[in-house]
Amino acid sequence: MGVGRMKGWRDRFPCGVSRIWLYLVGWLWVAGCTSEPSARESALPPSWRLAQDRPSFSADSAYAFIEAQLRFGPRIPGTAAHQACGDWLVAQLRRYGARVYEQKGTYKGTPVRNIIASFGPDTTRGRLLVSAHWDSRPWADQDPATAQQPVPGANDGASGVAVLLELARLLSQRPLPYPVDLIFWDAEDLGREGVENSFCLGSQYWLSAPAPYPPQAYEAGIHLDMVGGRQATFLQEGYSRQYAPHIVQLLWEVAQRLGYERFFPPLPGEPIIDDPYYLATQGKIPMVNIIQRDPTGRGFFPEWHTVRDTLEVIDRSTLQAVGDVLVAFLYSFSPRHLRPQ
């Protein structure tokens, strides 16, 4: 995740507009949209209930999965720590009964190791994709003093992976009746601001190389990034609203029914160039990106791309909210519910 992801948002504006004006326009846009009536319209009848027999997401377990990743050190592609963490991820997923496929190759000169863990029926239709990126950024370049040091990536990387691992644990205990793939993207955070398509190399590689299931196999997908920060808010990211508005509405309504509107306010956020952007535009998969955004539109989380992205920034209550919403969603719906009505 980098400033490069803001490119789609910047593209809406003519070159040379100063950043302060963009912030102001962004803030006014968000503020102006808070009264947008469609954001609060219900997609579900009042009598509809969440599945009651769903498993319980453990934030303690997810937290422990973050700790385990950090113990390897920064997960930078090409390093021994990255190799060891990838091996550990594969072993964990196999332990939870997944069919694990490692998609390895080189993309734009970078080694890529995507890890795909499949659960449920082996079918090329009606699959659901849940993803996160498992690499961490080599440069803490949001602070010039530490720009050559790696980011620990507790929130930016490890938090999404941890929620997926906890979900794998639950899927092993309470299988879903439909096929779900947990995909751990590699090489997401090696981008440089201003260099076209330099972030998200793993998902771009997946779109160009053979994998167990092609993009057409997926009915929909949910991507998690930075889902463990203190006092996080997850706005309805712009490309998600564009390419998967029906799923955005369902997810945020599930959050509201669980009492998590504080974390999931039904407010629009600006578009972000991220893994789901490529999956939606090139792979034609309706994707929702659950990613922390400051409601004022000024950034991700305060420690983003700094050496301070450590366990200190992680709050179990945020992991719990995201995990509960994800589990309630997966166990209450099936991919056929996720087709546009």
Ligand SMILES: [Zn+2]
């Ligand atoms: Zn990042």
